[in-house]
Amino acid sequence: MVRIDLISPYHGGSHKAWAEGWQHSSRHNITLHTLPDRFWKWRMHGGAITLARRFLAQKSQPDVILATDMLDLTTFLALSRKQTAHVPTAVYMHENQLTYPLPQDGRTGPMRRQLGERDHHYAFINVASMLAADRVFFNSNYHLESFFAALPKFLKHFPEYNELNAIDILSQKSELLPVGVQFGPLANSSVEPTQNRVPLILWNQRWEYDKNPEAFFAALYTVAEAGHPFELALCGQQYGKRPSVFKEAIEKLDSRIVHVGHADFATYRKLLWQADLTISTAHHEFFGISILEAIHCQTFPLLPNRLSYPELLPREFHDACLYDTQEALIAKLTWALTHRDEVQNMAGALATAVSKFSWQRMSPIYDQVMLNLCQNK
Structure with missing residues (x-):
């Protein structure tokens, strides 16, 4: 058994689900060192100091340290070097501060204080x-390739000694390790598998600009004006003030809406099983846990043919589920709303296909990767 210390300074959402899902399913002994998921910039600065202090206070010594991308690993290792100098370390890139999309208006989202400009310091913390x-x-794989495509330009931005040789060094030590998903708690224990009176469309992503809710609602307005019946559930995590696009959509689609707001787990599970369709219009997705949760619960997905989405679905489902333009999304949505039996059958097959991302399947892979890291140090 390997003793793993998992360092997660921004412990919430997908970061928390990933860490705790692996901890519960692993054959190894995993200790979590965490801080709450708020003040993300301060977490990338001060989180390493706080977590290094806590790490040094513990009595046990890990065999491996695995940190998320929100940790300044260089500072953490410097402050704990007496105990970590010979411990193999790894970083898990849930996201990165180099290719995370910026808002167009410069007033929205995490970069608003830079008026929409990227703060290179946080990207450099990732690189270091x-x-x-x-x-x-x-x-x-999309995340890996997009990061390394952007890295040369980023390093060339600096005036001298820009360490372009670091690209090859990082490439050689980097690899794909997909997220595991806890499908078990989503088991259908109380929802009757009956067809809804009209199709139910589910939004279960974050209520933020990078998920591009404008395009999502634009598609719904079009099919509504064409006379196609549907209902709508709007759940997903919200941060601070509700974006105005949601306020407008709730007013326009009021008679069709069956749920608004972040759902507790029991409600969320019920909505996943009741929903017929889930749609993503995202500008940004490095993986897609919420989409996989919906697919596991036999909700048919309509996803952009870019980002990480093509990796989630077997190729035989790409034609039905992936779209390239807004017009194609509307056409596929119209088809899905009017071919409910075909959609239901395909959703059942997709649920089986995405089981490869379950922690039951992924945990042995993670465990072996960590064991190899210990043995090869």
């Missing part, structure tokens, strides 16, 4: 942490 680690894991 990756250089300090023995291995780097990306949650999707």
